[in-house]
Amino acid sequence: MSSIISAANLVKxxxxxxxxxxxxxxxxxxxxxxxLGPNGAGKTTTIEILEGINKPTSGTVLxxxxxxxxxxxxxxxxxxQHTALQEFLTVRETLAFFERxxxxxxxxxxxxxxxxxxxxxxxxxxxxxxxxxxxLLLGLALINDPExxxxxxxxxxxxxQARRNFWDLVxxxxxxxxxIVLTTHYMEEAYALCDEIAIxxxxxxxSQGTPAQLLAEHFGDVVLQIPYTDSEEKxxxxxIQVVHSGDFLEIRTSRLHHTLQQLIENGINxxxxxxxxWTLEDLFINVTGKKTAP
Amino acid sequence: MRxxxxxLHARNMEFLRDRSxxxxxxxxxxxxxxxxxxxxxxxxxxxxxxxxxxxIDKLAAVAPKLQSTQHLAFIPYEDLNKGIDKVKHHQMDxxxxxxxxxxxxxxxxxxxxxxxxxIIWGTEGNGFERQAVEGAEIRYVDxxxxxxxxxxxxxACLFGVGFVIVRYRKxxxxxxxxxxxxxxxxFLFAQLVSRLLLVMLVxxxxxxxxxIFIKFNMQGSYWDLLLVNTLGAMSxxxxxxxxxxRTASEEFAGGILNVMTWPMMLxxxxxxxxxxxxxxxxxxxxxxxxxxxxxxxxxxxNEGATLSxxxxxxxxxxxxxxxxxxxxAYVFKxx
Numbered sequence: 001m002s003s004i005i006s007a008a009n010l011v012k013x014x015x016x017x018x019x020x021x022x023x024x025x026x027x028x029x030x031x032x033x034x035x036l037g038p039n040g041a042g043k044t045t046t047i048e049i050l051e052g053i054n055k056p057t058s059g060t061v062l063x064x065x066x067x068x069x070x071x072x073x074x075x076x077x078x079x080x081q082h083t084a085l086q087e088f089l090t091v092r093e094t095l096a097f098f099e100r101x102x103x104x105x106x107x108x109x110x111x112x113x114x115x116x117x118x119x120x121x122x123x124x125x126x127x128x129x130x131x132x133x134x135x136l137l138l139g140l141a142l143i144n145d146p147e148x149x150x151x152x153x154x155x156x157x158x159x160x161q162a163r164r165n166f167w168d169l170v171x172x173x174x175x176x177x178x179x180i181v182l183t184t185h186y187m188e189e190a191y192a193l194c195d196e197i198a199i200x201x202x203x204x205x206x207s208q209g210t211p212a213q214l215l216a217e218h219f220g221d222v223v224l225q226i227p228y229t230d231s232e233e234k235x236x237x238x239x240i241q242v243v244h245s246g247d248f249l250e251i252r253t254s255r256l257h258h259t260l261q262q263l264i265e266n267g268i269n270x271x272x273x274x275x276x277x278w279t280l281e282d283l284f285i286n287v288t289g290k291k292t293a294p
Numbered sequence: 295m296r297x298x299x300x301x302l303h304a305r306n307m308e309f310l311r312d313r314s315x316x317x318x319x320x321x322x323x324x325x326x327x328x329x330x331x332x333x334x335x336x337x338x339x340x341x342x343x344x345x346x347x348x349x350i351d352k353l354a355a356v357a358p359k360l361q362s363t364q365h366l367a368f369i370p371y372e373d374l375n376k377g378i379d380k381v382k383h384h385q386m387d388x389x390x391x392x393x394x395x396x397x398x399x400x401x402x403x404x405x406x407x408x409x410x411x412x413i414i415w416g417t418e419g420n421g422f423e424r425q426a427v428e429g430a431e432i433r434y435v436d437x438x439x440x441x442x443x444x445x446x447x448x449x450a451c452l453f454g455v456g457f458v459i460v461r462y463r464k465x466x467x468x469x470x471x472x473x474x475x476x477x478x479x480x481f482l483f484a485q486l487v488s489r490l491l492l493v494m495l496v497x498x499x500x501x502x503x504x505x506i507f508i509k510f511n512m513q514g515s516y517w518d519l520l521l522v523n524t525l526g527a528m529s530x531x532x533x534x535x536x537x538x539x540r541t542a543s544e545e546f547a548g549g550i551l552n553v554m555t556w557p558m559m560l561x562x563x564x565x566x567x568x569x570x571x572x573x574x575x576x577x578x579x580x581x582x583x584x585x586x587x588x589x590x591x592x593x594x595x596n597e598g599a600t601l602s603x604x605x606x607x608x609x610x611x612x613x614x615x616x617x618x619x620x621x622x623a624y625v626f627k628x629x
Contacts (some may be wrong), residue, residue: 084465
C-alpha cells in the first residue's frame with residue numbers, strides 16, 4: 001500500500017532537549033494510524049512536524065512523495081488537542097468561517113450531518129459541552145474534505161459515553177477512505193480505532209505494527225488471574241511466579257494446559273479463575289516501562 | 295479576498311457581540327468628554343504659562359511681583375499675533391506685552407486665564423490693560439475634544455488589537471488558523487480593517503452624541519477630519535500589531551502597551567500644550583502618531599485648516615502606518 005505521508009531521519013532539537021531523535025515513519029493511505037507514547041516521548045512534536053506546524057531541525061517529511069507545500073494546507077485536516085475558536089460565534093458561523101478559508105470544501109450540510117451538529121448549530125461555541133465541542137472541532141478538520149486528518153488526543157477529558165460516540169464518528173470518517181493519524185493516551189481507543197500503531201519513547205519509535213502483530217510479538221503467553229486468598233504461599237512453594245494486580249494474583253504462562261493441571265493437582269481454588277488477554281496497555285508498559293496517563 | 299472577508303466578518307461579530315467591551319468602548323469617551331469638559335479637571339497642573347512679548351529680561355523691572363510668583367512659567371515671544379493665537383487656542387494661558395504700556399490677553403473661556411487675571415490684579419494692581427482676543431475664542435472643550443478623541447482612538451487601537459492578537463496566540467486560535475491556508479498578511483490586514491471600521495464607527499457615534507449637547511467648534515472639513523483620524527487610527531493599530539507580533543504573554547504585552555501609551559498621553563498635547571517645554575521634549579513628542587493626529591485634528595476643527603495645511607502630519611501618519619505595519623507583518627509569528 002502506498003504511503004500518503006512519510007518522514008525520514010526526523011530530528012527536532014530544542015535548547016537542552018532532543019524531542020525527536022532520528023524518527024522514520026511511513027503511513028499508508030486509508031488507514032487509521034495511532035501514535036502512542038508516554039508524556040514527553042516526543043509525539044506532539046512529531047505530529048506537529050507532520051502537520052507542517054513545526055519545522056524539524058533536520059530530516060524530511062513528504063506528502064504524496066513531495067515536500068510539504070501550499071497544497072498541503074488545502075488537503076490536510078487537523079484537530080488540535082487544545083484549540084480555541086473565535087469567540088461569540090455560533091457553531092454554524094464557525095463552520096462557515098472555516099469553510100471560507102479553503103478553496104475546495106464539503107457542503108456544510110454534509111459536515112453537519114457527518115458530525116451530528118444539527119442540534120447545536122445556533123449555539124454559542126463557548127457554551128458547548130466537551131463532546132459537542134470535539135464534534136465541532138472534528139467538523140472543522142473535515143470541512144476541506146481532507147485526505148489526511150490529524151486527531152491529537154481528541155477524546156481527552158470526555159466522559160466514556162462521549163468518547164465512544166466520538167469513536168463512532170472517527171470510524172465513519174475512516175469509512176470514507178480517509179487517512180487518520182491519531183494520538184491518544186487511551187490504549188482501548190487506539191485498539192478500537194487504529195489499523196496500525198507506533199509507540200514512541202524518548203523521541204524514537206520503539207515499536208510499530210498492527211495491534212494484533214505487536215501483541216503477538218511481545219507476548220507469547222496468557223495471564224491467569226486467581227483471587228488473592230491464601231493461594232500465594234502454595235504457588236510460591238510450587239515455584240510459580242505471581243504478580244499482584246488488585247484483588248487478584250496474576251500468573252503468566254505460555255503453557256496454559258500444563259499450568260492449569262499443576263494448579264488443580266495442588267488444590268488451588270480456581271472457582272473465580274479468569275484468563276486475561278494481553279492489551280495494548282500491557283504492551284505500552286512493556287516497551288516504555290511507564291504506565292499510561294489516567 | 296474571500297479569506298480576508300471571512301476573518302474580517304468573524305472579528306467584527308466577535309467585537310459587536312462582546313457587549314461589555316462594546317459598552318465600555320462607547321461609554322468611556324462619552325464620560326471623558328463630559329467629565330473633563332465640565333469639571334475642567336485638566337486644570338490640575340500647577341504651572342501656568344504666560345507668554346512675554348517685549349523682552350523677558352525686562353519683566354522683573356515691569357512686573358516684579360508677578361515675576362517672583364511661584365508656579366508661573368514665562369515664555370518669550372517675538373511675534374505678538376502668534377502669541378495671541380496661542381492664547382486663543384488654549385496653548386498659552388496668558389500673553390503679556392511689555393514692549394510699551396503693559397497689556398495682557400487671556401481667553402475668557404480658559405479657567406487658567408481666569409486665575410492668572412486675578413493673580414496679575416493682585417500682584418501688579420491695575421497697571422496692566424486687558425485686551426480682547428480678536429475673532430472667535432476657542433472654548434476649552436473645543437481645544438480638549440481632539441485630545442480626548444485621539445486618546446480614545448489610541449487606547450481602542452493599541453489595546454484592542456494588541457491584546458486580542460496576544461489572546462488568540464495564547465489560547466491557540468492562531469495555531470489553528472496557521473493550519474489553514476490563511477496567510478499572515480490576510481489575517482493581520484483583516485484585523486486592521488476590522489478594528490479601523492469599529493473605531494471610526496465608535497468615534498463617529500461619540501462625536502455626534504457629544505456634539506448634540508456641546509456643539510463643538512468645527513471650522514474645517516469633516517472629510518479632512520475623517521482622513522486624519524483614519525490614518526491616526528491605522529498607525530496606532532500598526533503599533534498594536536507590532537507589539538503583539540510575537541509575544542504570547544498578556545502581561546508583557548500590557549507592559550509594553552503601557553510604556554507606549556503613557557508618553558503619548560503626556561507628550562502628545564492631549565491634556566496640555568507643550569508650549570514652553572524643553573526643545574528635546576518637543577522633538578520627542580514628534581515621534582508619536584498621537585501628536586500628529588491631535589495637532590492636525592485641532593488645526594482642522596479649531597482653525598479651519600485645509601488638507602494641504604495639515605499635509606505634513608498626514609504624510610507622517612501615513613508613513614508610520616505603512617512602515618510599522620510592514621515590520622509587524624514581517625516579524626509576525628502565529629505561535
